[in-house]
């Protein structure tokens with residue numbers, strides 16, 4: 508009996524297994540068979556009527572079929588210069604078209620024309636050897652109709668030689684006009700034009716993700732004109748932070764969640780305000796200290812990354828006003844072994860996950876001794892970073908709190924064990940120094956004015972470097988007045 512049942516199950520499973528595997532295999536097998544030496548594309552069946560093609564080492568574009576839905580078409584590591592003729596991809600349905608490691612010949616407005624459906628397009632590590640666009644400008648290839656509905660564009664390490672037109676760079680405002688539905692834009696190691704004051708009323712409405720890495724321009728479209736932005740990544744573009752009040756403009760972006768500003772020589776982010784941002788990455792800048800209440804206008808902040816900054820101090824009130832800070836990265840390759848953290852943060856942010864270099868030691872002082880005593884009494888939650896068996900470093904402040912400064916002087920800049928602190932320090936008077944967390948400000952009456960002072964100092968800087976726009980508007984204004992006067996004379 509059981510044999511019969513087993514037999515039936517076997518038959519049923521065979522019947523069920525066979526048809527789908529047949530049909531799903533068939534698409535690749537039928538049109539891009541492995542044994543066909545002329546194609547040499549890796550074909551993957553994605554679905555009944557969808558497949559992906561990855562073509563390596565080609566010197567020509569393989570044959571495509573309009574009735575198939577291509578999930579991806581990757582053309583990689585072309586053996587010779589790849590000629591993409593007019594309407595090569597016409598009538599096709601393609602989710603992602605990606606070109607990598609290829610020398611491209613004769614690109615024009617028509618190369619990518621008449622694609623029935625195209626969502627994502629990328630060119631990486633490639634050289635555009637020759638262009639046949641009407642103006643000889645690379646940007647014109649995006650003029651084609653296929654790009655009107657493009658959602659994602661990636662251009663990374665793209666070199667293009669334009670005979671007689673070396674000065675023509677990609678213009679971001681024009682690109683956003685050419686690609687009105689764009690959600691995601693990533694440009695890396697490519698030359699972008701400076702911002703040129705075009706009509707901005709209608710561009711980049713749907714852009715949620717903007718990543719510019721080493722794009723060489725010194726100014727950027729004012730970001731408040733990109734209202735849908737959720738993630739903004741600007742790396743290695745220090746000049747645009749000088750020429751325009753970029754950080755101050757962030758408050759106008761009502762959907763922004765994430766900023767990543769690395770390698771921009773930033774010293775502070777004093778003008779930052781955002782009710783929506785929950786993740787900030789400022790790694791590889793020049794930030795030396797985080798002052799009290801720095802993030803009070805970024806109440807949703809959860810993750811803060813400050814790695815590779817020359818950080819020397821993080822005030823005990825640095826994170827006041829943010830309830831949900833959960834992760835803090837402060838690793839610093841070339842740090843001076845002394846943690847920038849104020850030791851009171853070990854008490855005030857007991858749950859904060861602090862990632863710092865394992866070699867880094869806390870500073871020896873009275874708050875640390877206070878933390879040690881609380882730990883011994885088990886009376887308070889204390890951050891995991893604290894370990895009484897670790898060492899702390901003796902600094903100038905430690906000497907001020909020493910029982911015997913002369914004795915401790917010999918240990919300056921050297922480590923001592925935290926559990927030994929009581930032998931060295933006389934702290935009776937400072938035991939509660941951590942407990943007024945977020946209650947008083949050092950610069951109390953000037954909660955607003957210091958920010959203003961900073962703003963003006965930034966304005967002064969920006970006037971220096973971006974004289975043209977302000978002068979321009981000033982002159983055009985006076986010119987208008989003059990014209991008016993002349994007219995009515």
Ligand SMILES: *[C@@H]1O[C@H](CO)[C@@H](O)[C@H](O)[C@H]1NC(C)=O
Pocket residue numbers: 607631632664
């Ligand atoms: C592109 O080239 C860079 C080096 O120039 C390399 O680091 C990167 O991995 C390459 N990208 C791809 C997708 O091959």
Ligand SMILES: *[C@@H]1O[C@H](CO)[C@@H](O)[C@H](O)[C@H]1NC(C)=O
Pocket residue numbers: 687688689712713
């Ligand atoms: C932006 O996206 C919405 C859907 O999210 C769409 O309805 C709208 O047409 C798009 N606008 C533009 C200018 O592409």
Ligand SMILES: *[C@@H]1O[C@H](CO)[C@@H](O)[C@H](O)[C@H]1NC(C)=O
Pocket residue numbers: 706707708709
């Ligand atoms: C800017 O563009 C919008 C829509 O494209 C148009 O209505 C407006 O008149 C333009 N403004 C200028 C100053 O060209």
Ligand SMILES: *[C@@H]1O[C@H](CO)[C@@H](O)[C@H](O)[C@H]1NC(C)=O
Pocket residue numbers: 806807830831
């Ligand atoms: C902090 O997180 C809690 C729980 O996720 C949430 O209810 C609260 O609104 C958050 N606070 C802020 C300021 O975002």
Ligand SMILES: *[C@@H]1O[C@H](CO)[C@@H](O)[C@H](O)[C@H]1NC(C)=O
Pocket residue numbers: 903
């Ligand atoms: C510490 O004191 C020494 C001399 O006692 C001085 O040279 C040094 O600048 C001081 N460092 C700080 C951070 O105050």
Ligand SMILES: *[C@@H]1O[C@H](CO)[C@@H](O)[C@H](O)[C@H]1NC(C)=O
Pocket residue numbers: 910933934935936
């Ligand atoms: C600790 O400092 C106080 C004054 O700040 C002083 O009166 C006391 O004698 C000191 N104690 C020791 C052990 O040095």
Ligand SMILES: *[C@@H]1O[C@H](CO)[C@@H](O)[C@H](O)[C@H]1NC(C)=O
Pocket residue numbers: 968971972
């Ligand atoms: C601004 O210009 C003055 C003189 O014109 C110069 O001394 C100063 O270094 C400049 N500052 C910046 C930030 O460029």
